[in-house]
Amino acid sequence: MAEIKLEDIIKEENKVFSKTSLFTEKPLSYCPGCGHGVAHRLVLEAIEEMGIVENVIGVAPVGCSVLAYEFMNIDMAEAPHGRATALATGIKRVYPEKFVFTYQGDGDLAAIGTGETIHTCNRGENITIVFINNGIYGMTGGQMAPTTIPKMKTSTSPYGRQVDMMGHPLKMTEIVAQLPGTCFVARHAVHTPALVRKAKKAIRTAFEYQKAKKGTSFVEIVSNCNSGWKMTPIQAIKWLEENMLPFYELGTLKEIGLD
Amino acid sequence: MREIKLMKGNEAIAEAFIRAGVDAYFGYPITPQSEVIEYLMYEEPHKRTGMVVLQAESEIAAINMVYGAACTGKKVVTSSSSPGISLMQEGISYIAGSEVPCVLVNVVRGGPGLGTIQPSQADYFQSTKGGGHGDYHLIVIAPSSVQEMVDFVPLAFDLAFKYRNPVIIQSDGVIGQMMEKVELFEQMPRMTNEEIKQKYDDWALTGRTKGREHNIITSLDLVSERQEKFNLKLKEKYDRVEAEEVRYEKIMCDDADYIFVAYGSSSRICQKSVKLAREAGIKVGLFRPITLYPFPFNEIKQMVPHLKGILTVEMSLGQMVYDVKAAVEYRILVEHYGRVGGMIPTPEAIVDALKTKIIGD
Numbered sequence: 001m002a003e004i005k006l007e008d009i010i011k012e013e014n015k016v017f018s019k020t021s022l023f024t025e026k027p028l029s030y031c032p033g034c035g036h037g038v039a040h041r042l043v044l045e046a047i048e049e050m051g052i053v054e055n056v057i058g059v060a061p062v063g064c065s066v067l068a069y070e071f072m073n074i075d076m077a078e079a080p081h082g083r084a085t086a087l088a089t090g091i092k093r094v095y096p097e098k099f100v101f102t103y104q105g106d107g108d109l110a111a112i113g114t115g116e117t118i119h120t121c122n123r124g125e126n127i128t129i130v131f132i133n134n135g136i137y138g139m140t141g142g143q144m145a146p147t148t149i150p151k152m153k154t155s156t157s158p159y160g161r162q163v164d165m166m167g168h169p170l171k172m173t174e175i176v177a178q179l180p181g182t183c184f185v186a187r188h189a190v191h192t193p194a195l196v197r198k199a200k201k202a203i204r205t206a207f208e209y210q211k212a213k214k215g216t217s218f219v220e221i222v223s224n225c226n227s228g229w230k231m232t233p234i235q236a237i238k239w240l241e242e243n244m245l246p247f248y249e250l251g252t253l254k255e256i257g258l259d
Numbered sequence: 260m261r262e263i264k265l266m267k268g269n270e271a272i273a274e275a276f277i278r279a280g281v282d283a284y285f286g287y288p289i290t291p292q293s294e295v296i297e298y299l300m301y302e303e304p305h306k307r308t309g310m311v312v313l314q315a316e317s318e319i320a321a322i323n324m325v326y327g328a329a330c331t332g333k334k335v336v337t338s339s340s341s342p343g344i345s346l347m348q349e350g351i352s353y354i355a356g357s358e359v360p361c362v363l364v365n366v367v368r369g370g371p372g373l374g375t376i377q378p379s380q381a382d383y384f385q386s387t388k389g390g391g392h393g394d395y396h397l398i399v400i401a402p403s404s405v406q407e408m409v410d411f412v413p414l415a416f417d418l419a420f421k422y423r424n425p426v427i428i429q430s431d432g433v434i435g436q437m438m439e440k441v442e443l444f445e446q447m448p449r450m451t452n453e454e455i456k457q458k459y460d461d462w463a464l465t466g467r468t469k470g471r472e473h474n475i476i477t478s479l480d481l482v483s484e485r486q487e488k489f490n491l492k493l494k495e496k497y498d499r500v501e502a503e504e505v506r507y508e509k510i511m512c513d514d515a516d517y518i519f520v521a522y523g524s525s526s527r528i529c530q531k532s533v534k535l536a537r538e539a540g541i542k543v544g545l546f547r548p549i550t551l552y553p554f555p556f557n558e559i560k561q562m563v564p565h566l567k568g569i570l571t572v573e574m575s576l577g578q579m580v581y582d583v584k585a586a587v588e589y590r591i592l593v594e595h596y597g598r599v600g601g602m603i604p605t606p607e608a609i610v611d612a613l614k615t616k617i618i619g620d
Contacts, residue, residue: 024473054466059327069475075464077330078477080353083323086315090327090335091464093311094283095452098466116323119316 020044022053024073031138033233035223036065038190039132039199043103044072046204050211056099057091059084061113063105064138082113085120088127099210101128106147107137110172114146117172124181124215128206131172131218134225135244142228146170149247154228169247173220177253183214185254189222189245191237202252212258222248262443268405268434269294271441272338272364275412277304280447282333283311285324289343290376291432292366296338308449318343322350322363329354329361330476332455332463334416338364340432341382342373344390351425352391356478358462358493360419362412363397363427366435369601377601378432380523383578386429387552394490396497398426398504399551401522405439413444418504422496423462429551431574433524433603506549507558511537515544517617518562519609520583521572522548525597529572531606536613543613551579559586568592568617572609575599592617 022044030036047056053074060068061079069076079087084102092100109117109131120127136154137143143156147169151160161169177185184206188199199221206217222244226236266274273295276284286296296314304310311328315321321337329335339347344365354361365386369379386399398418402408408430415426450458456465460474467473480486508526511533512518519529526547536543546562548555559569568591571580577595584593596612598604 054468056466057331057464066479069473069477073467073473075467075474076476077327077464078357078475078479079326080323080349083319083326083350086320086323087327087330089313089320090283090285090324090329091331093313093324094328094331094333094335095465115316116320119320 020048022048022073024071026070028071029067030064031227033224033226033236035134035190035221036132038196039130039221039223040068040071042190042196042200042203043101043130045200046207047074047099049204050207052099055097056101057095059087059091059100059102061102061104061108063108065103065105065132066139068103082108082111083116084108084113085116085125085127085129089120089123089125092125092127096126099128099207101130101207103130104132105138106131106133106135106145110146110170114172117176118179121176121216121218122179122181126210126213127216128210129216129218130203131220132223133220133248134223134228136225136228138225138228142225142230149243152243171248173218173253176216176218182216182218182254183256184209184217186218186252187220187222187248187250189240189250191224191240208258214256214258220248222250261445264441264443265438266405266441267294267436267438268408268430269366269436270298271405272408272412272428273298273302274443275409276336277302277308277310278444278446279412279416280308280334280449281310281336282449283313283328283335284337285313285315285321285328285335286337286339287315287318287321287343289318289340291368291378291435292338292340292364294435295364308446310449318346319350322347325361326350326354326359329359330464332459332465334450336362336364338366340366340368341370341379344382344385348391351397352393352395353478354425355391355395355397356393357476358423359425359476360423361425362415362419363425365427365429367429367431369599375601376432378524378574378603379599379601380431380525380573381575381578381599382429383551383573383575386427387554395493396424396500396552398422398424398500399429400426400506400549401429401551402434403523403526403547405434405437405441408434409441409443413447422500424496424500429523431523501553504550505553505555505558507555508547508549510545510547512544512546512562514542515565516542516567517570517613518544518546518566519570519572519613520546520548520559520579522551522579525572525574525604528604528606529609532609532613535606536610539610541613541618548579554582554586556582556586559583560588563587563590566591568594570609570613570617571595572604573597574603
């Protein structure tokens with residue numbers, strides 16, 4: 001039997017997908033089933049499609065995505081925990097013609113970096129914020145996050161989040177949508193192909209708003225953390241759909257228009 | 260002819276930022292240095308040179324704006340006073356750990372805690388021995404006049420870029436607030452984006468253009484062997500700084516039996532004390548460290564055979580005195596005299612302290 005080569009199967013005419021050239025060759029360090037890989041790809045695809053790689057500077061702070069610079073083949077800075085939008089502000093102010101984005105988790109953006117997030121959005125810094133919300137601290141091993149929903153179990157809310165004792169989850173996307181500095185604010189998810197397409201469109205739109213110098217564009221991605229949630233990837237997606245999405249409703253919260 | 264003006268230290272250093280071709284200032288108001296950002300906002304340097312000035316929501320945000328902007332190879336500066344500098348320490352550690360050049364100014368006030376808004380030199384430990392976490396050094400230069408507030412700005416940037424290391428101008432509330440005659444240097448041009456790209460393309464974040472790898476600014480390495488190698492590389496850098504960048508001033512030290520060691524505003528007061536002591540027949544000189552890190556250990560050590568004793572004068576409970584004791588290797592008497600809590604030593608009290616603590620009258 002003749003040997004079958006990959007090139008015999010995948011040809012230009014039947015190729016429907018290829019990895020964006022803006023990924024480095026390093027294997028992603030994220031857990032199998034995690035949404036970070038998809039979210040990384042969508043950001044990079046938007047940059048590639050807009051042809052702006054030579055003018056992009058990214059910032060990823062402490063959290064699971066602290067090593068994003070290992071995977072994203074673009075100029076990047078790693079920020080202290082919570083301070084990504086402050087770095088991005090500094091970069092954008094001295095290079096207003098560059099595209100500047102942050103890629104932050106929920107512990108980073110909505111707990112330790114709440115002040116920076118609100119003030120950056122309120123100043124209307126002309127940057128794009130990509131916010132991954134999986135309701136938990138993934139990197140440190142599954143502790144309660146500001147976004148952990150009521151009754152959700154984590155290693156620091158082992159009997160479920162008791163809001164009378166631990167406070168309520170914070171909906172940062174709703175908060176920043178109210179601020180005059182934001183121009184485009186949306187919440188998406190990436191656990192089905194249809195949702196991935198919508199999320200990609202939103203991230204692209206966010207960068208288009210930055211191109212049009214409209215202010216801060218902000219895209220939340222509600223994602224799963226099967227490792228932190230102590231579930232299989234399939235269970236985690238089901239749990240996300242049944243519990244996270246009713247609390248964190250998907251959709252566009254604010255859009256001022258590109259014109 | 261250079262422009263001569265009567266200026267407050269804080270205003271003079273702000274003017275020097277603009278004239279040095281600085282690209283951006285990020286800061287947060289705090290007494291006794293709020294005039295820095297006030298002056299900058301009033302002067303509208305974006306109209307004069309294109310320099311960015313932004314008031315941040317906190318010192319934490321300010322230092323991280325500095326970090327971000329400085330990642331791109333631009334000349335970036337912030338200023339604050341003691342409690343604000345404490346808030347910046349995490350960011351300073353990251354900046355040192357990712358080898359990003361920038362300049363900081365600390366117009367020191369009294370502590371601990373909220374302390375006082377009056378002058379102090381009690382942040383010597385913080386600036387010279389770390390401040391933030393991890394093994395790193397700031398290059399610390401201490402002006403003793405409004406003129407040096409101006410002159411040390413270009414020097415600080417030269418050192419910051421030469422070593423890719425944060426440099427702190429360690430001033431104090433006296434120098435920040437007092438007015439003196441100052442000679443201002445001519446306007447220096449800001450570097451263009453093309454010049455920055457050409458000069459710093461091996462590290463700065465300017466966008467990944469064709470033909471180069473992506474640049475990464477990070478202080479993280481999870482592989483211990485690599486992190487150790489990086490720490491040792493920093494050590495080599497600090498060794499070079501210690502060998503090449505020591506700066507100091509000696510006043511009437513040649514025939515001195517005793518010396519005062521003092522920096523910043525204390526050294527100014529000590530100039531008068533030297534005069535008073537010499538009038539009383541005591542041969543005293545003044546040794547003024549200009550760089551607090553690297554500290555002039557050898558230069559002080561070399562004076563030991565000719566000296567009977569040293570009095571360090573600091574507006575603190577005694578911080579630099581440990582470095583002076585180490586410099587003389589405990590071979591001669593070294594004592595500390597200082598006032599704290601915002602109190603300022605008088606020239607006469609310093610001479611009295613020399614008599615009682617060192618000469619033994």
